[in-house]
Amino acid sequence: MNEYLDIILRSLAVYAFMIVAIRLSGKKELSQLNTTDVVLILLISNAVQNAMVGNNTSLSGGLVAAAVLFTLNFALKKLMFKSKKLRDLISQHPEILIHNGKLNFDKLSELDITNEELEEAMREHGVERYKDVKLAILEVDGNISIITGDEHLKQTQFKRKRKHKSLGDLN
Numbered sequence: 001m002n003e004y005l006d007i008i009l010r011s012l013a014v015y016a017f018m019i020v021a022i023r024l025s026g027k028k029e030l031s032q033l034n035t036t037d038v039v040l041i042l043l044i045s046n047a048v049q050n051a052m053v054g055n056n057t058s059l060s061g062g063l064v065a066a067a068v069l070f071t072l073n074f075a076l077k078k079l080m081f082k083s084k085k086l087r088d089l090i091s092q093h094p095e096i097l098i099h100n101g102k103l104n105f106d107k108l109s110e111l112d113i114t115n116e117e118l119e120e121a122m123r124e125h126g127v128e129r130y131k132d133v134k135l136a137i138l139e140v141d142g143n144i145s146i147i148t149g150d151e152h153l154k155q156t157q158f159k160r161k162r163k164h165k166s167l168g169d170l171n
Helices: 003-025 035-053 059-082 084-090 105-110 115-124
Strands: 095-099 133-138 143-148 157-159
Touching: 003 035, 003 059, 003 084, 035 059, 059 084, 095 105, 115 133, 115 143
Parallel strands: none
Antiparallel strands: 095 133, 133 143, 143 157
C-alpha cells in the first residue's frame, strides 16, 4: 500500500477514535483544562502520533497526517451543521439547572454541581435567591448562564471551576 495512503487511513482511524472517546467521556468542561487534563492531552497526542504516521517520521509524513486531521475536522463540522442527527450524536447539549426558581436536583447531582458552585454563579450574576432565577443553564463549554426576570440585573456567564477531592476527603 502507498505509504501516504497508509498515513491517511491511520489518521482517519485515530481521529474517529478520539471523537468517540471524548464524546463517551462526557467532558462538558473542555474549555476548563487543569494540569492533569493538559498532561493527558500531551500524552494522548504523543501516543497516537506513531499510530498515525507509522514508521514514516519524515516532514511530508507529518504534514500529510496534519492535513488529514484538518480536513476531517472541517468536513465533520460541515456535516454536523447540515445533519441534526450527527450533531446530536457528537455534540453535548446545554443542561437546565434551575427553571423558574426550582432547582433540578437530579440534573445537579448527575453533573456533580454543588450548591456552592451554583450559588457562586448566582452571585456573579447579582442574584441572591434561587427563586429569582428564571433559568440557569450549564452550557456545553462548562459555563453556567443565569437568566433572571429582572432587566436591571447583570446577565453574564460564570466559568465553572471543577472541584477535585483532596486525599483528606477520601478518608
